[in-house]
Structure formats: structure tokens, C-alpha cells
Amino acid sequence: MNSPIDQLVEELWGCCVMQRAAQDQATIERWQTNEIDHLKERFVVQIMPDSLKPLLEKAIAQWEGIEKKLLSHLKMNREQFLQEFEKARNAYLRKNTEWHKFVSSVGLIISYSHPVRNMEWVNLFSWILPAAHPDNEIEHRIRGKMVTSIFYIEQLLKETANPNTVVLGNPLGKIEARWLIVNQNRTIEDRVLLSINKIVKQFQDNPYQFLYESDVQCGLFAELRKNISETVCIPSVSKQGYKYELGLIYSEYRNKIDIVCLNAEIIPSINKSPFKGYDTYIYNLPILVGIELKYVIMGYSKDVSIVYDDYQKLRNLNDIKYRLAICFLQNNEITDPFCESIKESYSIVQTVKKIDGIYIVTPTKILEVSSPIMACK
Numbered sequence: 001m002n003s004p005i006d007q008l009v010e011e012l013w014g015c016c017v018m019q020r021a022a023q024d025q026a027t028i029e030r031w032q033t034n035e036i037d038h039l040k041e042r043f044v045v046q047i048m049p050d051s052l053k054p055l056l057e058k059a060i061a062q063w064e065g066i067e068k069k070l071l072s073h074l075k076m077n078r079e080q081f082l083q084e085f086e087k088a089r090n091a092y093l094r095k096n097t098e099w100h101k102f103v104s105s106v107g108l109i110i111s112y113s114h115p116v117r118n119m120e121w122v123n124l125f126s127w128i129l130p131a132a133h134p135d136n137e138i139e140h141r142i143r144g145k146m147v148t149s150i151f152y153i154e155q156l157l158k159e160t161a162n163p164n165t166v167v168l169g170n171p172l173g174k175i176e177a178r179w180l181i182v183n184q185n186r187t188i189e190d191r192v193l194l195s196i197n198k199i200v201k202q203f204q205d206n207p208y209q210f211l212y213e214s215d216v217q218c219g220l221f222a223e224l225r226k227n228i229s230e231t232v233c234i235p236s237v238s239k240q241g242y243k244y245e246l247g248l249i250y251s252e253y254r255n256k257i258d259i260v261c262l263n264a265e266i267i268p269s270i271n272k273s274p275f276k277g278y279d280t281y282i283y284n285l286p287i288l289v290g291i292e293l294k295y296v297i298m299g300y301s302k303d304v305s306i307v308y309d310d311y312q313k314l315r316n317l318n319d320i321k322y323r324l325a326i327c328f329l330q331n332n333e334i335t336d337p338f339c340e341s342i343k344e345s346y347s348i349v350q351t352v353k354k355i356d357g358i359y360i361v362t363p364t365k366i367l368e369v370s371s372p373i374m375a376c377k
Helices: 004-015 025-033 035-042 050-074 078-093 099-113 119-132 134-158 171-182 188-205 213-227 305-315 332-338 372-376
Strands: 017-019 043-045 231-235 243-247 249-253 257-262 287-296 320-329 346-349 357-361 366-369
Touching (some): 004 050, 004 119, 035 043, 050 078, 050 119, 050 134, 078 099, 078 134, 099 134, 134 171, 134 188, 287 305, 320 332
Antiparallel strands (some): 017 043
């Protein structure tokens, strides 16, 4: 009987992983020489159906048991193992034989226990699950690093006769590509969308988990802070030698914008002018994403114009790269009267997929307004 991991591999390939055909011979040749392009361009991973979540839980429990047993034998924790593996991998890629030391020290136990059965397990944890179940993407990537590094070590042991080659056609080239993919950090914009869609899903699972607009705002704020932990340091003008270390996610920022993500790339170049001896410029920094939220509860009689007003408010402010207005409707009965004036101007989508525009979220649908700028005129 197949293990939960093997069953999950089979199920996800059957319902979530779609394959694109190569457009031409040039694409085929590029895929044959660039495994990362091959994985990213050929395969499209769709969201996993809820019916597979019990199997997912069993597969995760299976892997955690395998990992716990392996690390116990190695007398290491996960962080130590990954740190030592990264050192060995870097040495290998630099053609430095120092990688032999770590691989030899763990190789016997890994070879004997064979914790990662095959490349399909690597695919599952390194790039399929993070995309198919984005609610727990970060946790899946951490497991993916362990699975991929262990399989990488097994391949290194097999390739000791030719330790200096990392090309597409051999197993080491393939595992190297998957290691790079599982370690790729999502852009801040991607993580904003990831956080928004997690709150949208929570709302659609149970709208009455959020009774007030402030509940939605607090939930999204917390999710954004969890997924975007970067900081930016800004020198003080009034206090010589002092630096303000700021996060990127704030609420009620500047003109009472519900939630913002600051634009860390251009903040260092801004004009820092104190006001009456105080460094108040930290309250007026450039914004990458400005988000306005509305929550329409039962008995509310206003219409979609309140969302347009929020979007227009953001458009009227300077130094905002992306502007997003989202309205949550507490029940489906509100939808038709609320959206009456734009019934020809929206489309139903699966997720919030842009960080600039207007979205209306109901318990069962997500509506994307087609031309938010025109609607605001």
C-alpha cells in the first residue's frame, strides 16, 4: 500500500499540476538545458482542493516522523543540518573538496535509512506543495529544504567520481535546480497577495469570524507582519548617529490608510527634513502598497461607491506605487443591490491576483472590477 506521501504525490499530479506544451523547438532545447525554466514554464500548479487536506496532514505527519528520526540519529537539529549542508553545497559548487567532510559524516546514515524515496518526493515538497497549498507556504518550504538537501546528499554520494559537474542532464543538476527553487524568496508584492488571499479564504470559510471592519484589518495586518518581516533603517537627522529601524507594515499610516507596506527600495533616497526638531518624516515615507478596506454587514444600505471612494483616496496621495481597495460583503444577499451599478464592469476570479485595483469579496465569490480608474472618474 502506498504511503501518505506517495498517495499525495499521485493525487496532486492528477488534479493540481497541469503541463504546458513547448511552443517551439527552441523552447524544448532551452528546457533541456535549463531545469529551472523547465519547471517554471512547463508546469502550472493549481490550488489544492479541500478534500485532500486530511491526506496532506497524514503526509506531513509521515515526513515529520522521518525527519525527527533522522536528525536524532545525526544528533543535529534542523537548523544545524541545513546550515552544514549549505556550507557543503557551496564548497562543492566552488570545486572545494571540503564538502566531502560533511557528506561523509552524514552519508552512511542517510544511505542506510534512505529517508527521501525518490525525486517525486522532492518535487512534492520543493515546488508543488508551496504553490498548491499557499496558506502554509512558508512551512512547506522549510520541509522542502530538508527533503531536497537530503536527496542532494544522496546524489553527491553517487557522484563522487565526478564532483565538479552541475549540469541539467544529470541528477545533480536537477536537484540543484530544485534547491534553488525551494530557497527562492517571494517578492514583497507576492507576499502581500499571499497574505490577502489567506484572509479572503478565512472570511469565505466563516464570514462571521469577522464581525467588524477592524477585525478584517487586524487579521490582515497580522498576516502581513508574519509574512513580511524585513526592516529598513533610516538615519535620524535630529539625533546624530541614531537610526530608526522600521518594519514595512503599518496601519492607519499617513492619511489614515488602513494598511500600508512601505517601499524599502526608495526610502533611503528620500529627503529627510525634520519638523520643529523632530524626525517626523518617518511618518510620511513612500508606500509600496496602500490598502483600504470596507466591510458591509447585514442591514447596511450603501452601495459600491464607498469602495470607489477608497480607491480614489489612494489615487489622490503621492508616493504610492500600488493602490488596492477591497470590500467584504458579510452575506450573499447584499451582493446584487450593492453591485447594481457595476454589474457589467466586474469579473469573477478565483483569487485576488493584483495589488492595484478594486475587489469585492463575498462569502462565495471574488469580484474584480474591470476598470477601477474609469470608475473613479
